Amino acid sequence: MEMLIGGKKCPAAGGEVLNAINPATGEVIGTFPSAGKEDVERCLTLARQGAERWGAMSMDARTAVLENVPRVFEAHRDELCALLCAEMGKPIRQCGEDLDVTVEIFKNLCEEARHLAGSSFMDLSAAGCMGDVQFTRYEPLGVVACIAPFNFPFDTLTQKVAAALVMGNSVVIKPPTDVTLSLIRYTELLIEAGVPGDVAQIVTGHGADVGDMVVRSEKVDAISFTGSTEVGIEICRNSALYLHRMIMELGGNDPFVIFGDADLDHAVQECWMRLRNCGQTCCASKRYIVHNSVKNAFAEKLVQWLTGFKTGDPADPATDVGTLINERAAKEVEEQIAHTVRQGAKLLCGGERKGAFLTPAVLVDVTPDMDVAKDMEIFGPVFPIIGFDTEEEALALANQTSYGLNAGCMSGDMIRALRVASKLQAGTVVLNGCSTWRGPEIPFGGYKMSGLGREGGRYSLLTMSQEKTVAIRYVR
Amino acid sequence: MEMLIGGKKCPAAGGEVLNAINPATGEVIGTFPSAGKEDVERCLTLARQGAERWGAMSMDARTAVLENVPRVFEAHRDELCALLCAEMGKPIRQCGEDLDVTVEIFKNLCEEARHLAGSSFMDLSAAGCMGDVQFTRYEPLGVVACIAPFNFPFDTLTQKVAAALVMGNSVVIKPPTDVTLSLIRYTELLIEAGVPGDVAQIVTGHGADVGDMVVRSEKVDAISFTGSTEVGIEICRNSALYLHRMIMELGGNDPFVIFGDADLDHAVQECWMRLRNCGQTCCASKRYIVHNSVKNAFAEKLVQWLTGFKTGDPADPATDVGTLINERAAKEVEEQIAHTVRQGAKLLCGGERKGAFLTPAVLVDVTPDMDVAKDMEIFGPVFPIIGFDTEEEALALANQTSYGLNAGCMSGDMIRALRVASKLQAGTVVLNGCSTWRGPEIPFGGYKMSGLGREGGRYSLLTMSQEKTVAIRYVR
């Protein structure tokens, strides 16, 4: 496939290509350009032009175009799912779910933008300003670089792209190396739906290199990034010179606190969110902080429950667990399990790797001092169980990490749950469930090193615009 | 005492006066004018003038005046409490609590008004309106008639008066007949604090007569009423010709649903809100809907707990329960208890009347078909207990009334509590407590026949103003 620059499919100026590989089979399923500085510069120059025209259109005119996008995505549902499944080893059924969410996000953001109001401030100010008219309006930022992660490429990207487009910005998409083809196709469909070619573009290549070229540019006004904390920090550093507006959704090591009076069967069912997408979810519960009185019972139920899922060919609709994003990722998870076992934990089941496949693993006897109980985020289907005795201990454990994305808590006593919610250091606290929840309207984003800013509904729109104040003075 | 019209103390034009009586002693403690049509008309004419100047001042200028009011109230704390206690038989300690709340409400509403923002709408509209500037601003209504109830005269009136004044309206206060002196003094202090004499006025007399004269006037722009549903309906009917803006806080027969897994000791402690002010609270819990498994235990604990309170001289700081507002009211409650007993209920304790005093009563064996379980609101310290078996039954019982003010629910299972909350027909649903809660910021007001509109913080400000849209068109 080719990049999309100025609405045209084009190779890299230097002609280089990279291979897209199916992680389940190891087969090369296509190629994509490896862009150089020249390609990126050309793309960004066009993006500035696009931003100017697109941003000057009325909200009505823009949404008239953007309302086509959900329809076009749905019309290509099977094709998009098959491509995503092949490129990342995600079970085909889950690919379909992702697409549904993607369509819904696109629709929701366009709807919401059409009804966004600014503020008006009158007669509230210091003496002498009686009568002044002051109001605000939301204006586009200009060119927004959208840097997507590999795990939920369509929906995560859409949170950025739909919000950026509807608020009048042009977007330059930088896909993750491993899911480039799917996002090229995504961009093609945006253009098929009517988005101008200089308003939605994609540049491909080695993720880090292309990302860096995009970030280090004064032609860019804002960067919306979802990915690891390490890369997020690097982007912030490289962006400083340009004072880009930033939205960062980074890593997490979410706690799931289960009290002794919780419904254990319900708690185990919530573990599906850790299995889904082979554990590669930013807000999956990654640390199971379980009261000592039910710790063993929970572990047993969990191990038993895990036997009910089918690992295997991602393209098979019956498959529940596919591959990790690539073999290297699977090896890393394998090593993280081994490391934790070396630190004293016990592997109750799973953890066997075959290529990019890895069976779900349960780790018990995990203690607070182990890396996995603190900042070692495992991006795979692993369930480390850590016991606690008191509410204070549970909170200390949950908060002893530099991350602060989501957190989950289950307890029969909801007053306790609400008290715990107020003390958990996390952007989203889920009660009566695991941490994995990102509703379409709620603000989503991290405390501490898990990110900067919030996405979701109105919050996404605000990050993709700037508020201008207009003051008409001396009205008297 | 005299009325305050145009900032001056004045008698009724006809010279008539009425007596103010201490319900605990039966003594006459003062007199107040019985206003006629002429007095009311003069007051309203001045109120229109006052509204014009006051409403044209900046928010800063108005709050510079109004910020004195809490200070003046506090400086007269002892005097106000003693007067209130004497006039309504409310225990002196509770009079102090009311004054604290009053001061806090006044302060909060002024604070909040200084930061109230309107909305701005831009470029969101149909084709052709690109560029239009549209914003809103809050403007005063004009003259607001504030008709206060007797039970919490200072705080309830302040919710109206402070909001009306800070938003630029003039107010005409119509006190309840039984608590006229206290509110005359309240109005005097407003003026002492610097509120212009044509901006805050009080007209006194027979409540129904004076109220009616105020309501039937085209010089009034809005009516804020707290009182009974019957009188509320009458006001609505008489206001129709003038299309007055209306805010109505009316009666209630609040349910307090106690499930079998609730903390009964906590539930009993919550019953204080039914004892306080001798049960004369609009959002007191008036129907105790208790699971059959704990019904008897609850009744026993309640009877025992009631022995811990001191009934007697309202002026004694140790007193917990004073008189009802007057002997007639006490007789009515006595009759309502007798009526319920005639319908088959059993009086477990209390219910003995002496003048305006009445001992707290617990009624058991109350069944769903009795009047007290439906629309017979008892405005006194009475606890009717109704049993239930299932959640559905409890909901049916709670909702089988034409009222819908507040509701309370206690259950150890908060998911159940939240589910019940979504089905209770009430303006405010309190979980983990009785129904009596009216936080300073939250919207407070009734579903069904319990009222129209909401008061509280920002909501009070909105009811006391009108939103004007300004559209500047053809900006292109």
Next chain:
Amino acid sequence: MEMLIGGKKCPAAGGEVLNAINPATGEVIGTFPSAGKEDVERCLTLARQGAERWGAMSMDARTAVLENVPRVFEAHRDELCALLCAEMGKPIRQCGEDLDVTVEIFKNLCEEARHLAGSSFMDLSAAGCMGDVQFTRYEPLGVVACIAPFNFPFDTLTQKVAAALVMGNSVVIKPPTDVTLSLIRYTELLIEAGVPGDVAQIVTGHGADVGDMVVRSEKVDAISFTGSTEVGIEICRNSALYLHRMIMELGGNDPFVIFGDADLDHAVQECWMRLRNCGQTCCASKRYIVHNSVKNAFAEKLVQWLTGFKTGDPADPATDVGTLINERAAKEVEEQIAHTVRQGAKLLCGGERKGAFLTPAVLVDVTPDMDVAKDMEIFGPVFPIIGFDTEEEALALANQTSYGLNAGCMSGDMIRALRVASKLQAGTVVLNGCSTWRGPEIPFGGYKMSGLGREGGRYSLLTMSQEKTVAIRYVR
């Protein structure tokens, strides 16, 4: 045609019918039932059932149904326009414009409802409430009676119906007698789109009689009425007993203030909004308050400009001005012109009636004391011009009416215009244009006797719901 009760077409129980008449031709174009008490009661009983099920559905489930409505309306565009044109004599081109607006309103309200957020209040309150969780949610009202006016029946009704439905209420439509067939068809299409038969119903007959039966019912929870101030007052009076929630959009006698430095050609073009729909628009500019220095020039340009429009057969796409709603209405306007001439005004052109047709009339030498300059609203294509010298005079003239719907102002000096805007007593003040503007998002509604409450976008949704507070206490 028949009524729609419980999703079924049905005649009046008593069998009576009324004739629908084409005002341009006098021909009977159909009949409709004249409902009696029995019909209305049956309809309202079903409406309560409908409200219960519909209100318990999720917003997603409801909007999945309601999103069909715009499509169905558009699919029947020609049919609806032809029917509306025949029934009310509105030029066919304007019927099409009305339908476009109708579709847009329906779409907008559904969109906006999906993103409506409540408030959450935490830790803000008095000591002791630290930790309390308090939030609000919007809940349906129940059964909403939607009483539509004849002038813009589709769009005005949709402001009510779409908002009521999307917020979970059932609606009972009471059409204006003269435009009953069109609204029966409208209701049929709602049901065709999937709205349950007990959720959208229509009862027909003599407007006043049927309206009265609907209003005087405890089965109704809210009334949304657009129509005359007189009828509005009557409804308020009859509703009092039931404390129905009320939204009233009533009459207006909108001023259009034109200063000496205004662009007169632009001002004349704005007069189209007074010609459109034959002057039968609630927020048309009905009093032309023109600076004496340009008064004559404005009148001349206006008379000249009026020669450019085609009066005649409403079904002809070239027609600009059709009939009034019926001959009686045309006669009333004729008489209002004559009355004004008798009071001393001069008729510069127009005012000739033929059946329900009336040629546009310009009245000059109108003085401040004439009825037309105050509260005599003319619902027809009449332009009374009143001169003024100073800004104060203009404001006094503009505000010397008991109405306060919209107002328009044109001046080259926008600081003056903004100053005037702050002093005009009107719900919406339009600058740089005539008063006729009701953008899709802005609050629309009257000051003074022009109404109660606001409609439009978010405001419509709020009028069609009630806010419930949930407080979870003692979280500590």
Next chain:
Amino acid sequence: MEMLIGGKKCPAAGGEVLNAINPATGEVIGTFPSAGKEDVERCLTLARQGAERWGAMSMDARTAVLENVPRVFEAHRDELCALLCAEMGKPIRQCGEDLDVTVEIFKNLCEEARHLAGSSFMDLSAAGCMGDVQFTRYEPLGVVACIAPFNFPFDTLTQKVAAALVMGNSVVIKPPTDVTLSLIRYTELLIEAGVPGDVAQIVTGHGADVGDMVVRSEKVDAISFTGSTEVGIEICRNSALYLHRMIMELGGNDPFVIFGDADLDHAVQECWMRLRNCGQTCCASKRYIVHNSVKNAFAEKLVQWLTGFKTGDPADPATDVGTLINERAAKEVEEQIAHTVRQGAKLLCGGERKGAFLTPAVLVDVTPDMDVAKDMEIFGPVFPIIGFDTEEEALALANQTSYGLNAGCMSGDMIRALRVASKLQAGTVVLNGCSTWRGPEIPFGGYKMSGLGREGGRYSLLTMSQEKTVAIRYVR
């Protein structure tokens, strides 16, 4: 004077001090510690402890303390003004004005925080989430480093400090080197008012060094900086590793666009905002873009008007123009004038330097290509006048800078002004006045390289807190 660490006055661990110098006289007026790494670390460690306790208090408890601050500031008004005047050469009268604004900001932010509401989201989400309870609450960030500029040290710092404190954070103040004594005193008064010693601290020294130590720390959660774009970029770069929350108010080169139909006398009076504080104002108008038809007239009036001001001893209440912040700053402005003259501009008057004093200068014949017309911000009393012919030219000139703080525009035609407002690239656009306006409620902050984020009223509170979402799931 000493630093304030942990509530105690203390010298630098290394014992080093720096001199504070009066720029008007060159005299040393005091000394202050030059903090080292050890001091800063100790301060930040205490700040973390302070944040924990302070953030766990209720809003009521915090504001009970903070409400003392305005009183304490006012009680020390004369002392604070004299110190500020001596330390920065600002005319004493303007010092008083700054203090008034400071007190007002403190009061406003505390007021507003007490009424800040979060959002609640219910039943809006995808199928399956019906009944979920979702709400947000604002929580403190932790430790906020407040880095203040020298020009309006009290008010600018208060925008940060008051917002941070009221939202529950602890603050570490880093003063500008030249105004250290005043801010030490400011901090002492915070503590005198009751703010705990580990909640408000100040570390002093060479600005760049101390600032850098504060920024490069994981103990800090957020940085609020007002200062130059260069330093802002440096802070962003050094903060990247810690992902500090950032608010940046940076430089500006604000345009003031004056059309041919503007009121020139009013325009000239607006120039006071460029003279005030000797031109050292971030949002002063620094580029006078004047229509060619009135350019000369404006320049003449301006030169004439400038003769009416008194330059001299800052401590004299009659003085209008004092010194620049120090002699080096005055020399830099002198050189910037000379540079512009070398580029072809003509100096009409002023520009004479004597120590830190500099007479107000008017530059004409400034052309679009000169540095002063683009990104050379002059922080002194200099008026460069640039002519234009068309609206497009004016906009191009105004926007041809990498800055985008404020902008001003005057025109008799407000439709033009509003059109221009929508195209000016600036955070705040002032119409009918110069660019210098920062009302107490409005969002204030820059487009492009003028900053990140917004301050002012509610916006300040939001930057000083993080929004947590709490979701209670499976309520059904």
